[in-house]
Each structure stands twice: as C-alpha cells, then as structure tokens.
Amino acid sequence: MIQLVELTKSYPGQSEPAVDALTLDIPEGEIVVFVGPSGCGKTTTMKLINRLIEPTSGRILLNGADVTGSDPDELRRGIGYAIQQTGLFPHRTVAENIATVPKLLKWGTERVRARVDELLTMVGLDPAEYRGRYPKQLSGGQQQRVGVARALAADPPVLLMDEPFGAIDPLTRETLQNELLRIQREIRKTIVFVTHDIDEAVKIGDRIAIFSEHGRVAQYDTPEKVLSEPADEFVADFIGAGASVKRLSLTRVADAAVATDWPTVQRGEQPRESDREFLLVLDEGRAVEWLPRRDGRGGLPVLNAVGPDHTLYDALNAMLTNNSDVVVVTDAEGTYRGTLDMPAIQDLIHADDTTSVPRRATKGEVR
Numbered sequence: 001m002i003q004l005v006e007l008t009k010s011y012p013g014q015s016e017p018a019v020d021a022l023t024l025d026i027p028e029g030e031i032v033v034f035v036g037p038s039g040c041g042k043t044t045t046m047k048l049i050n051r052l053i054e055p056t057s058g059r060i061l062l063n064g065a066d067v068t069g070s071d072p073d074e075l076r077r078g079i080g081y082a083i084q085q086t087g088l089f090p091h092r093t094v095a096e097n098i099a100t101v102p103k104l105l106k107w108g109t110e111r112v113r114a115r116v117d118e119l120l121t122m123v124g125l126d127p128a129e130y131r132g133r134y135p136k137q138l139s140g141g142q143q144q145r146v147g148v149a150r151a152l153a154a155d156p157p158v159l160l161m162d163e164p165f166g167a168i169d170p171l172t173r174e175t176l177q178n179e180l181l182r183i184q185r186e187i188r189k190t191i192v193f194v195t196h197d198i199d200e201a202v203k204i205g206d207r208i209a210i211f212s213e214h215g216r217v218a219q220y221d222t223p224e225k226v227l228s229e230p231a232d233e234f235v236a237d238f239i240g241a242g243a244s245v246k247r248l249s250l251t252r253v254a255d256a257a258v259a260t261d262w263p264t265v266q267r268g269e270q271p272r273e274s275d276r277e278f279l280l281v282l283d284e285g286r287a288v289e290w291l292p293r294r295d296g297r298g299g300l301p302v303l304n305a306v307g308p309d310h311t312l313y314d315a316l317n318a319m320l321t322n323n324s325d326v327v328v329v330t331d332a333e334g335t336y337r338g339t340l341d342m343p344a345i346q347d348l349i350h351a352d353d354t355t356s357v358p359r360r361a362t363k364g365e366v367r
C-alpha cells in the first residue's frame with residue numbers, strides 16, 4: 001500500500017504549489033485512478049511517488065516504510081512506470097526494450113528471454129512476430145502494449161500509468177482498457193492510473209481520486225459513490241451529464257439478471273407457439289437469427305451480441321445500434337445464454353430511485 005502524507009511540491013519560480021498537502025492512501029492490489037482537469041497536479045503526484053522529482057515537504061510510505069529518503073534508483077525498480085509517449089528506446093528492439101530493468105537487475109539471458117516472451121503473450125502480441133521489431137514498426141496501440149510489458153518486466157508490486165492510453169483511437173483504447181482489467185485480475189498489482197477521462201476512470205478504477213487544483217482531492221471514492229453521490233458541485237460538473245448512464249458501465253453482463261425464457265427454435269425445426277413477435281433461431285448453440293413468428297420468413301441476423309465481460313453500457317449501446325429493445329447474451333465462447341432487455345436496464349438505472357414515473361413497458365414485456 002502507498003500512503004501519501006501531506007505531500008507538497010512547489011516548483012521553483014511558481015507562486016502556488018503544484019501539489020498542496022496531499023494526503024491519500026492507495027490500497028494494495030487496487031487500481032486507483034487520478035482524474036481531473038489539466039494542470040491539477042496528477043503527473044506531479046505520480047513523479048513524486050517514484051521520486052522522479054523530490055517533494056518540497058511531506059512523506060511517501062510504501063508498505064509502511066518511509067521511502068522519501070531512500071535510493072531513488074532502487075525505489076524505481078520496484079515501481080513500473082508506463083506513460084503516454086511510451087518512452088520506448090527507438091533503436092532497441094521490442095525484446096530489448098522490455099528487458100531493460102531485468103538486465104539492470106542482472107538476470108540471466110535465458111530468464112530474460114522467457115520473461116520477454118511471457119509478457120508479450122500477456123499483452124496480446126505474438127512473441128515470434130514482435131520481439132525483433134523496432135518501436136517504429138508498431139502501431140500506437142502496440143507500442144502502448146510494449147510500454148505496459150516493459151513496466152511489468154521485473155514484476156514490480158506497484159505500477160504507475162500516466163495516461164497510457166491517451167493518444168489512442170477509441171476502439172483500441174477500449175481494447176487496451178479491457179486487457180488491463182484482464183491482466184490485473186491475474187497479477188493484482190497496486191496501480192495508480194492517471195487520466196483526463198471520467199469514463200475511463202469509472203471503467204478502470206476500484207477507486208477514483210478527483211483532483212480539483214493544486215493536487216487537492218475533491219472526492220476519493222468508489223466509482224459507484226462518485227457517480228451516485230458527488231461530494232460537491234465541482235465533482236458533479238466534472239462527471240458531467242449522464243451520470244446514471246455512466247453507472248451502467250459499472251455492471252458486467254455476467255453479473256446482470258439475464259432472462260433465459262426467450263422462445264428459441266433450433267435451425268431447421270418447426271417453431272413452437274409463442275406470444276413473442278420474434279423467435280430466436282439457434283444453430284449449434286449460437287443465436288443466429290431473429291425470426292418473425294407470424295410468417296416465419298424474412299429473419300434478421302443477430303448482431304452485436306454481448307458477452308460476460310461487456311458492461312450494461314455496452315448492452316444498451318448494442319440495443320440502440322440495433323434499434324431493438326433486447327440484445328442477445330452469450331458466454332465467452334459465443335454460446336447463447338439468454339437475453340437482456342431495456343426494462344431490465346431501466347430497473348438498474350432507477351434501482352434506488354423512488355420518484356420515477358411509471359414506464360410503458362414492464363419487466364419481461366417486450367414490444
């Protein structure tokens with residue numbers, strides 16, 4: 001666990017401190033996200049944690065030990081650091097880049113080679129194809145993956161990530177976010193993650209620290225709490241409109257009440273009687289077609305099914321894209337598991353809401 005105690009940084013020549021008496025506990029094995037407007041002191045705080053810069057006053061404790069006076073080089077070997085500009089060495093191969101810290105630690109050649117391949121596989125790059133490439137022969141997203149692999153190389157207990165997915169297109173960014181969450185389920189590091197983007201913070205964070213200015217933390221809470229009970233107007237403004245929709249991204253489809261009573265028919269078989277307008281056609285366990293009940297002709301392909309790792313936000317998005325109020329749910333292998341409908345999502349949005357007006361549809365009733 002990392003404890004920041006009254007941490008202050010005043011840069012020379014600046015009238016106000018960049019970080020002013022920041023006190024914050026970062027629990028072991030969690031992802032804590034620093035989010036806030038430009039210039040509020042997020043990067044300064046990260047650099048203070050790994051002693052790239054020295055505090056003007058205050059202390060940093062790592063697992064209870066004061067590291068403010070320890071050897072910065074030694075400290076940094078226990079702290080992985082991944083940044084937006086990746087900082088990859090352009091004239092070194094992917095493998096050499098990843099091996100930087102293990103070589104400093106004088107690991108044997110075979111151990112380094114095995115670790116490089118293990119990490120490339122972990123971040124979704126085929127070692128045989130990528131270990132010999134140079135950074136400029138990679139896409140931006142691939143460079144970020146290598147940056148994350150390099151930060152993890154010597155298995156540090158702490159990982160600092162400063163807008164690691166900042167300059168990436170939205171689709172790749174989402175993939176990288178999902179991969180980080182998958183990797184974190186295995187490695188359980190203490191991760192401090194900086195972003196400008198509240199949606200990214202909500203998705204990635206076990207806790208979110210919302211910085212206002214000068215490293216002051218306006219709220220430090222779980223994403224649920226930040227969205228449902230913003231501490232003040234600054235936080236409410238920063239979250240922006242649509243907090244209830246954002247809350248949908250906190251629930252995975254795997255944890256939602258998936259309905260299993262949608263009428264289905266096996267491909268090639270005679271449909272059963274049903275009160276639903278459409279039947280779902282299954283082929284070898286997969287939902288492939290919505291078949292109109294009335295004449296059994298002119299079926300529509302099943303598009304944008306959601307799996308267990310998707311969020312309810314993704315499910316809502318799929319419904320809107322399909323212009324439908326129901327979406328097919330599959331398991332990780334793509335096998336049909338059931339359906340999620342709009343009323344189920346509305347129920348979730350309004351779970352603790354006693355004032356909403358009656359809706360047209362009720363649960364289970366699909367128009």
Ligand SMILES: Nc1ncnc2c1ncn2[C@@H]1O[C@H](COP(=O)(O)OP(=O)(O)OP(=O)(O)O)[C@@H](O)[C@H]1O
Pocket residue numbers: 011012014018036037038039040041042043044045196
């Ligand atoms: N080396 C420096 N010398 C002087 N002032 C600095 C230096 N680095 C940062 N600052 C100032 O400290 C404040 C905090 O900067 P910091 O980079 O920590 O903010 P940030 O929240 O990470 O911003 P951004 O989201 O734009 O990256 C800013 O006002 C910035 O101008």
